[in-house]
Each structure stands twice: as structure tokens, then as C-alpha cells.
Amino acid sequence: MIRFISLVVLFAAGLAVAFAPLPAPSIAPQARTLRIDARQFAYSPSELKVNLGDTVTVQLVSTDVVHGLYVDGYDVSVEADPGQTATLTFVADRSGSFRFRCNVTCGAMHPFMIGKITVEKNDLLFRSVGLATLAVIGVFPLSSLLVERKDRALAK
Amino acid sequence: MKRSELVSRILITVAVIGAVGAPLFFWSQSSLMHARVAESGGWNPNIIRADVGAPLHLRLTSDDVVHGFAVGQMNMDGVDVLPGKVTDLTLTFDKPGTYTFYCTRWCGLNHWRMRGTIEVGGSNTDAEPAPAPLYVSLGLDIDAPHEAPAIPSQMPSAFRGESLIRGLAISQFINSDFYRVHSPYETFENLDQYPLGESQRWDVVAYIWQSNTTLESLANGKKLYAQNCAACHGENGAGNGVFADDLLPSPNSGGGGDEVRSMIQTPANFTDPKRILGASPALLQGKILRGGMGTGMPMWGSIFTEGQIWDLIAFIYSFQFEYQN
Numbered sequence: 001m002i003r004f005i006s007l008v009v010l011f012a013a014g015l016a017v018a019f020a021p022l023p024a025p026s027i028a029p030q031a032r033t034l035r036i037d038a039r040q041f042a043y044s045p046s047e048l049k050v051n052l053g054d055t056v057t058v059q060l061v062s063t064d065v066v067h068g069l070y071v072d073g074y075d076v077s078v079e080a081d082p083g084q085t086a087t088l089t090f091v092a093d094r095s096g097s098f099r100f101r102c103n104v105t106c107g108a109m110h111p112f113m114i115g116k117i118t119v120e121k122n123d124l125l126f127r128s129v130g131l132a133t134l135a136v137i138g139v140f141p142l143s144s145l146l147v148e149r150k151d152r153a154l155a156k
Numbered sequence: 157m158k159r160s161e162l163v164s165r166i167l168i169t170v171a172v173i174g175a176v177g178a179p180l181f182f183w184s185q186s187s188l189m190h191a192r193v194a195e196s197g198g199w200n201p202n203i204i205r206a207d208v209g210a211p212l213h214l215r216l217t218s219d220d221v222v223h224g225f226a227v228g229q230m231n232m233d234g235v236d237v238l239p240g241k242v243t244d245l246t247l248t249f250d251k252p253g254t255y256t257f258y259c260t261r262w263c264g265l266n267h268w269r270m271r272g273t274i275e276v277g278g279s280n281t282d283a284e285p286a287p288a289p290l291y292v293s294l295g296l297d298i299d300a301p302h303e304a305p306a307i308p309s310q311m312p313s314a315f316r317g318e319s320l321i322r323g324l325a326i327s328q329f330i331n332s333d334f335y336r337v338h339s340p341y342e343t344f345e346n347l348d349q350y351p352l353g354e355s356q357r358w359d360v361v362a363y364i365w366q367s368n369t370t371l372e373s374l375a376n377g378k379k380l381y382a383q384n385c386a387a388c389h390g391e392n393g394a395g396n397g398v399f400a401d402d403l404l405p406s407p408n409s410g411g412g413g414d415e416v417r418s419m420i421q422t423p424a425n426f427t428d429p430k431r432i433l434g435a436s437p438a439l440l441q442g443k444i445l446r447g448g449m450g451t452g453m454p455m456w457g458s459i460f461t462e463g464q465i466w467d468l469i470a471f472i473y474s475f476q477f478e479y480q481n
Contacts, residue, residue: 061398062262062398063398063399064264064265064398065193065221065222065262065263065264066221066222066261066262066263081261081262081383081387082262082387082397082398082399083262083382083383083385083386083387083388083391083397083398083399084382084383084386084391085391104222105218105221105222105238105239105240106221106222107220107221108220
């Protein structure tokens with residue numbers, strides 16, 4: 001019976017770790033400055049990762065023709081000529097993955113000039129660490145429960 | 157075939173040909189100008205004729221990337237020429253002559269080669285010839301080396317210079333006739349008649365250079381620099397703009413080996429004191445007017461007005477001097 005209760009408790013703890021809403025952002029928002037080089041027809045870097053609440057400043061440096069950068073979901077954009085670095089500042093207050101794309105026609109492959117910005121609290125990492133710890137703890141009562149059942153079955 | 161049937165057949169044929177032909181005819185007659193990057197042909201047409209006083213209507217569109225259009229020597233802001241859109245523009249010329257129009261948005265390494273001419277004819281063709289630029293009347297060789305033999309140990313400050321000139325008679329240095337034909341180093345040499353140390357003399361030079369320009373000139377020069385120069389000379393003047401490396405032939409493109417690469421001049425570094433403190437405004441004006449022979453430096457004489465070039469020169473010196481804001 002105690003083993004069964006401990007199993008339920010373990011399962012509940014697992015659910016809590018995986019899905020319980022966090023009271024506050026685990027990481028204090030900070031100001032980030034990211035430099036993105038734009039050329040036909042790619043951004044470098046093309047994948048950005050920021051935390052929720054960060055103040056993101058993008059420095060867009062164009063190295064061939066006029067390029068732009070428009071962030072889907074945030075509806076903010078900037079346009080940079082070669083030799084004129086343009087900056088775009090916005091607060092990443094919506095979590096998720098967003099596409100950013102060139103919004104200045106820059107040539108034949110212009111529609112394919114895209115990148116991705118991921119805005120998230122980094123709690124996925126902490127939740128997985130918590131679950132892994134629970135799993136390690138859980139291995140012992142669970143295995144002993146199974147061993148006990150096996151013993152009982154053998155006794156019959 | 158009845159007569160009425162024949163008439164109606166002819167009418168239908170004419171209507172069909174007209175429906176297809178009329179738009180084609182007007183399309184070919186319209187003055188739609190196409191912009192393409194220089195490698196694909198640049199402006200089409202690239203020679204336009206106009207008359208003095210008569211408005212010139214232009215319809216511009218782009219076939220590839222974002223371009224801009226402006227006419228040189230007119231101090232006009234460029235209009236954007238966008239792919240898939242038509243920009244309407246009306247120009248009126250007061251004086252006859254040959255005007256240069258050019259692309260105003262950087263559209264690649266050869267952006268500056270995207271130029272064309274507007275030939276403005278008129279009844280009063282007695283256009284006065286342009287006065288010779290200063291470097292010509294001075295007989296300056298603008299390709300000769302002009303390194304300053306000595307450079308300051310710290311960045312000269314106009315603020316410190318201002319506190320040093322009290323009691324000194326330096327008014328002869330603060331006029332454009334002196335400023336335009338002397339390099340900062342020559343001015344530094346000229347100041348040895350005053351009881352000042354070396355770094356103090358450099359500070360006074362900074363003050364003299366600041367006094368020969370205005371805040372508006374510097375701001376205008378900064379704007380022109382960002383739009384026209386920074387792509388090669390770098391936003392901070394260090395000669396390391398985004399196109400600086402592209403001006404050299406790549407080693408594996410068959411464009412020449414190291415020998416050729418070493419012969420090609422890279423964009424001038426305006427933060428190099430030897431180079432800038434040894435150059436007079438007249439020399440820099442010559443370089444900007446004519447451009448660099450055999451280098452990627454464009455010829456700006458047909459594009460900038462004289463005032464714009466002086467503003468640009470005042471801004472270039474600000475990479476060497478600390479000015480008061």
C-alpha cells in the first residue's frame with residue numbers, strides 16, 4: 001500500500017514539474033544587442049534565441065543591396081542600406097517561434113530570405129532536469145514494487 | 157458574302173487588332189524607365205533629352221532590386237525606384253547643359269556605375285563654363301603621396317585649443333582662403349611662431365578646423381558620407397566598409413595573383429592621421445571631384461554641388477579632431 005501511495009505521489013510530482021505554471025520568469029529580462037548580416041539571400045545568423053521580456057536590439061548590416069527585416073507576430077521592421085547600419089529595438093514580450101523575413105524586394109530569391117527568432121523562458125531546461133531527477137528517484141520504489149510482485153507471484 | 161457581313165467582319169478584325177495593339181503601342185511610347193543593377197545594364201534608357209523650362213515627366217520602375225533616382229548638381233533628394241512599382245517624377249531644368257542622373261540606393265558593388273545623362277537643350281545655349289576647381293588652379297598633383305611627416309601623440313581637441321588661443325592673434329587662420337589650401341600639418345608648422353608645445357599646437361589646429369566649419373555643415377557632411385561613402389570607407393571611416401574586400405579580385409577567380417591584389421588601392425582610411433593630417437581641403441576636394449583613377453572610387457564632380465563637397469570634407473576631418481558638440 002505504501003508503495004502504491006509513493007507511486008501516486010511520484011506521478012503527481014512528475015505532472016507538477018512538467019506542467020505547473022511558474023510564478024515568475026526564471027531569468028531576469030536583459031537588453032541584448034544582436035548583429036545580423038544580410039546578403040542575397042540569407043541572414044547570418046538566421047536563428048536567434050532570446051528570453052521572454054528581453055529588450056532586443058537588432059543591428060542590421062547589409063553587405064550587398066538594400067535589405068529589410070520584418071518580424072512576424074511582432075509587426076516591427078527595419079531597412080538597411082549597405083554602409084548604413086540600421087537598428088531595430090523591440091521588447092520580446094510574446095513567447096514562441098517567429099519567422100523574420102526580408103521586406104524589401106532584394107532580387108529573384110527575395111521571398112526565401114527568412115530567419116527565425118525564438119522567444120522563450122528557459123524553463124524547458126529546468127523542467128527536464130526536474131523530471132530526470134524524479135525519474136532517478138522513481139526507479140528505486142518502482143523497481144522494488146515490481147520485485148515484490150514477482151516474489152508474491154512466485155510464492156503462489 | 158453580303159456586304160453587311162463583310163463590313164462587320166472588317167469591324168471585328170479592326171477591333172481585335174486595336175484591343176491588342178493599342179496598349180502595346182502606348183506601352184512602347186510611354187517613357188517608362190527601367191532600372192537594373194549595373195551588371196545587367198543599368199538605366200534603360202540612359203540618355204534623356206529635355207528642354208530648358210519645359211517639365212520633363214519620368215516614369216521609373218525597377219527590374220530587380222531597390223534603386224533610387226536623383227539628378228546630380230541639383231541638391232535634390234533621391235526618390236525610390238521599386239521593383240513592381242512605378243514612380244512618377246517631374247523635373248524642370250533652368251539651365252541648358254548635360255546633367256548626370258544616378259542611383260541613390262546602394263544596389264551592389266557597382267552601384268555607382270549606374271548613371272546616365274540628361275541633355276538639356278534650349279534657346280539660350282550660352283552656358284557659362286564652370287570655374288576650374290581649386291586643385292586645378294593651385295596645380296596640385298592629387299595622386300602624389302601626401303603623408304604628414306609628424307602626427308599628434310593624442311587626438312587634438314578643439315575644446316582644449318579654444319582655451320589656448322586667448323591672447324594669440326590667429327585670425328588669419330580662420331578664413332576659408334587659408335583653410336582650403338593648407339593641410340592640418342602645414343598649419344601646425346605655421347603655428348611654431350607661437351609659444352605653444354607640440355600637442356598644444358595640434359589642439360589649436362583642431363580649433364582652427366572647427367572654426368572653419370559649422371554644425372550644419374558637419375551634419376550635412378555626415379549624412380552625405382553615410383549615404384555615399386560608408387559602404388566602402390566604413391561607417392567609422394576606417395576604410396573597412398562592407399564592400400572594401402569585394403573591390404579586390406578574389407585570389408581564386410583568375411582576376412590576378414597577389415601581385416595584382418597588392419597594386420589595387422583599397423578605400424582610404426580616414427582614421428589614419430598621416431593620411432588625413434597631410435591633406436589639404438583642396439586636395440581632398442580634387443580626389444572627391446575626380447575620383448580615383450583605376451580604383452573603385454567614383455567620380456563625384458558631376459553629382460555633388462560644391463557646397464556638398466566642402467561639407468563632406470569638413471566631416472572627413474572630424475575623424476581626426478575632437479570637436480565640441
